[in-house]
Amino acid sequence: MSPIHVLDKYYLAISFLVILAFQVVGFIAAFSLQTDIIQDGWSALTFAFIAALTFGLGGTHYARQIVVLVFVLLWAVRLGGFQVYRIGKMGGDARFDDMRGKIASLAGFWVAQALWVFVVSLPVMVLNSPAISSPSDGGGNVPFGTSKDIVGIILWVIGFLMESSADFSKYYFKMGGHKHPKGAIIDLNVWKYCRRPNYMGEILVWLGIYLLVISPATDRPTPLSGSSRSALLGTVVSPLFTFILLMFLSGIPTAEKPTQQRAFLASHGPDAEDDEPLQPYHDQRESDPWTRYKSFRERTSLLIPIPPSIYRHIPQVVKRTILLDWGMYRFDEAKDGPKAIQEAKEKKERRNA
Structure with a gap:
C-alpha cells in the first residue's frame, strides 16, 4: 500500500494541526460545561488518534510500527480511562480550581497540552512517515528484534506496569479501599520503593518507545538517507522532554x-x-x-x-x-x-x- 503524503514527508504538520484541532474542541467543551473530567482523557485520546492516523497514512505496516502502535494505544486507553474514572468519582480536579472559570488560563492549559502531545508523539509520527518507512520515498525497514527493540520493549513494559500500579494503588489508598489511620503515608506496592513511581513509569514508557523506533537509523546498513536518519534520531526530544517536564516543571516540583x-x-x-x-x-x-x-x-x-x-x-x-x-x-x-x-x-x- 502506497503512503499518503500530507503537507510534509515526516507527518509533522498534519499531526500538529490535528492535535491543535483536538485541543480546541476539548477546550470549548471543558469551558462551556465547566468540567474537569475530560482534560486528561482527551489528551490520551489525542495520543491514540495521532498514532493510529499516522500508521494509517503511512501505508507500511512493519512489525516495529505495529508494536509501537499497540503500545501507545494500550498506554493511552489505560491512562485516559483511569483519569476519567478517577476525576468522575472525586467530583473534580483541584488542579483546575484556579482556572476553571478563567478563559485565558484554561486556554493556556490546553495550548500547553497540545505542545506536550506533539513533542512526546514525535517518535511515533516520524516512524510512520514516508521518509522513514516507505522505500519509494527513501525509507525502509530493519527486521524487528534488534537489541534496541528488545531493550525498548523491556523498558516500556516496566514503565507501563509501574505507572499503572502507582495510579491504581494511590487511588485505592486515597479512596479508603485500604484501611489506614489518619496521617499514614502511602507505601503500597511500588510506592514502597520510591516516592514518585508514577513519574518514573512515564519516563520509562517514552524512553522505551524511542528505543523501539530508532533501529532503522542506527543499524547497518541503514535504509535511510542522512536527513531521514537525523530526523528519526532527533525524536529523542520526546523522552528528554518527558524527563524535563516531570523533573523541572509540572511533575515532581508541583x-x-x-x-x-x-x-x-x-x-x-x-x-x-x-x-x-x-x-x-x-x-x-x-x-x-x-x-x-x-x-x-x-x-x-x-x-x-x-x-x-x-x-x-x-x-x-x-x-x-x-x-x-x-x-x-x-x-x-x-x-x-x-x-x-x-x-x-x-x-x-x-x-x-
Whole structure:
C-alpha cells in the first residue's frame, strides 16, 4: 500500500494541526460545561488518534510500527480511562480550581497540552512517515528484534506496569479501599520503593518507545538517507522532554515539596495543636506528621525504585546528586518553614473572616 503524503514527508504538520484541532474542541467543551473530567482523557485520546492516523497514512505496516502502535494505544486507553474514572468519582480536579472559570488560563492549559502531545508523539509520527518507512520515498525497514527493540520493549513494559500500579494503588489508598489511620503515608506496592513511581513509569514508557523506533537509523546498513536518519534520531526530544517536564516543571516540583510542606504544617501550622498524635502504620511509628515524613523521605528514594533497607544507608551526597533527590524538591524547615506558617495563618484568618 502506497503512503499518503500530507503537507510534509515526516507527518509533522498534519499531526500538529490535528492535535491543535483536538485541543480546541476539548477546550470549548471543558469551558462551556465547566468540567474537569475530560482534560486528561482527551489528551490520551489525542495520543491514540495521532498514532493510529499516522500508521494509517503511512501505508507500511512493519512489525516495529505495529508494536509501537499497540503500545501507545494500550498506554493511552489505560491512562485516559483511569483519569476519567478517577476525576468522575472525586467530583473534580483541584488542579483546575484556579482556572476553571478563567478563559485565558484554561486556554493556556490546553495550548500547553497540545505542545506536550506533539513533542512526546514525535517518535511515533516520524516512524510512520514516508521518509522513514516507505522505500519509494527513501525509507525502509530493519527486521524487528534488534537489541534496541528488545531493550525498548523491556523498558516500556516496566514503565507501563509501574505507572499503572502507582495510579491504581494511590487511588485505592486515597479512596479508603485500604484501611489506614489518619496521617499514614502511602507505601503500597511500588510506592514502597520510591516516592514518585508514577513519574518514573512515564519516563520509562517514552524512553522505551524511542528505543523501539530508532533501529532503522542506527543499524547497518541503514535504509535511510542522512536527513531521514537525523530526523528519526532527533525524536529523542520526546523522552528528554518527558524527563524535563516531570523533573523541572509540572511533575515532581508541583508534588514533592508541597507534600512535605503539608506534613510540616500538620506539625507546626496554626491548626497543629488541634490534631491528635498519629497512629502507627507499617514502618511509620512516629506520632508527629513532620517527623514521620522526614523519616519516610530518608528511607524512600525519590524516583528510582530502591528497597528502603538499602536506600536508608546510602550516603546523603549520593541521594542528593546521582539519585536525584535534589535540594529543590526538599522542604527546609529552617528556610521555608516561617514563610509557610505565616501563609497558613493568613489563609486561616481569611477563612474565618
